[in-house]
Amino acid sequence: MRSLSFILAISLLSSITSNAQPDRWQQHVKYTMDVNMDVNTNRFSGKQKLEYTNNSPDTLFKVFYHLYWNAFQPNSMMDTRSRELGKIKVNGRPDWDGRVKDRILNLKPDEVGYQKVLSLKMDGVAQNYQVDETILEVKLSKPILPHSKVVFDMDFEAQVPLQVRRSGRDNPQTGVRYSMSQWYPKISEYDYEGWHPTPYVAREFYGVWGDYDVKITIDKSYMLAGSGYLQNPNLIGFGYETPGTKVPEVKGNTITWNFIAPNVHDFVWAADPQFHHLVRTVPNGPTINVVYKYKEGDQKNEDAWKEVADAAVIVLPFIEKKFGKYPYKQYSFIQGGDGGMEYPMATLISGPGVGTAFHEWMHSWFQGMFGTNESMYAWIDEGFTEFATDEVEDFYYSQPSVRAKYDASRLKVMDSVAALLPLKHRGNYQNYFYVVKSGLEEPLTTHADHFNTNLAYSIAAYSKGCLFLSQLGYIIGEDTRDKVLLEYYRLWKFKHPNANDFVQVAEKVSGVKLDWYKEWWTATTKTIDYGIDSLWEEDGKTKIRLRMVGKMPMPLDVQIEYRNGDKEIIYIPQYLMFGEKPVEDKSIPRTTVEPWKWTHPTYVFELKHKIIDLKAAEIDPTQRMADVDRKNNRLELSW
């Protein structure tokens, strides 16, 4: 049985390597933008040329753009939604985002954000358009035919909002002057589901891949960092210049920075006159920029940003081995924003924590490279990133060069925490158990903006999404799960996969059906709870009855401990798997028994030993299954 499934697994693996790439169509953009920033009024004017290629089989009669900054105006959807959430108390505290609260309502005219479209032409012909808050709708004078390209030319102006959420100016927490995300009119994504004119209510983005050529003219004292490669580094300086170059003095008050970002679905930048710049190069890899606000005499701040730069170099080989190659020649950690937010080729982080830095960088995979529709699949975006963050952090803190920074007592605490079960993603298991108990849990399939509470969104997207992969390791084996992640990368990077696409890759790589797992875990809030019901002896053999107490089925590892010190795993596949996972721990013999059909509340299996030989039985001894009540998982026999 075991050797048969082994051969089966090998033939499956050889068949996947010859799998063709998926051929799902996607739209394409090429933005050429030229903006002129006035650092006194915090306003800029811009020209945008958008070459839009309709690769779909559909004729498009209209197009939509996002005007994100219009959310930062009193009574916007973002403002109203936040204040409504503020009326809900969770643990005695308002459920609103502590950064947003009712701050938008109180923004003064020179503090609000806006993006105003002054003119819009398609192929030289003026277009009719209407703006409703964060969405611009254009009824085209002429439809865009399938497989054709048009050019939109837009004049626009914008006011940078006072920092409320993600983008803005003068966040007192960081002192950074400009965090420029969602700063330009951006065409919505059109895919096999149609247009996605998702208003900016709170979170999540979905964009079209393409190339960005951005020119920013700004006061010459400001240093910039952002997505894309700087085209004129030797005229700009600020640490971007080729070492040894003499940067010419700038005549006049402004200078124009030119960035080109290829094959990205967004473009971010930040600017400040006190930015400092650290540069690292990963051997055979990208250049790492760390750009942060210099604080006079604050060595701790300097050291912390230096650690971010050095940590990035340490972890990248591990990340690429586990999740696939980083495809760009540059990545920038930029101080800005109001927490941590991911963008292509860069992140804005408000402070120098390596955990946040790892998280945002891992979004380069689970967002930057996959571009899954985050509104619909926040759990893939945040959950898979969270999973990867935990893995990268575990790797980082196990490195001798990193451990050398801590004294013996601190290491002892770190090691004792690391030894607790489950060995990985423990914090995310705890968050999930917490939201289940709170009664506020909602299914992962909920649209990211539609959760009743921020709490339910956060734990669903981050923790339950992380557990999707952690438990997948339990269901198909961790080595197989890791192969799934690499195959997913190979097949789906730069292609906007959805949840089914991931599950199909996982099924092909593992040889196990997993649609049931996706269905129960993401579309319901049903929970897992298995218990040991009873045991008895018949004809010198021990029978053990298990009970499915929860409503979500899973395969079970049941570990039997004998009084002579031997251990054995009884492995009960879930019937709907139509397959089984390989042996994970070769040091413990495993017996595979008949699959458990989920319709059956109990299951009995038999051991060759007498009951007196048994010391203990335990369901899921590794604790990777998110069993909401572990009190009934272990039975100890005291003879």
Ligand SMILES: [Zn+2]
């Ligand atoms: Zn994230």
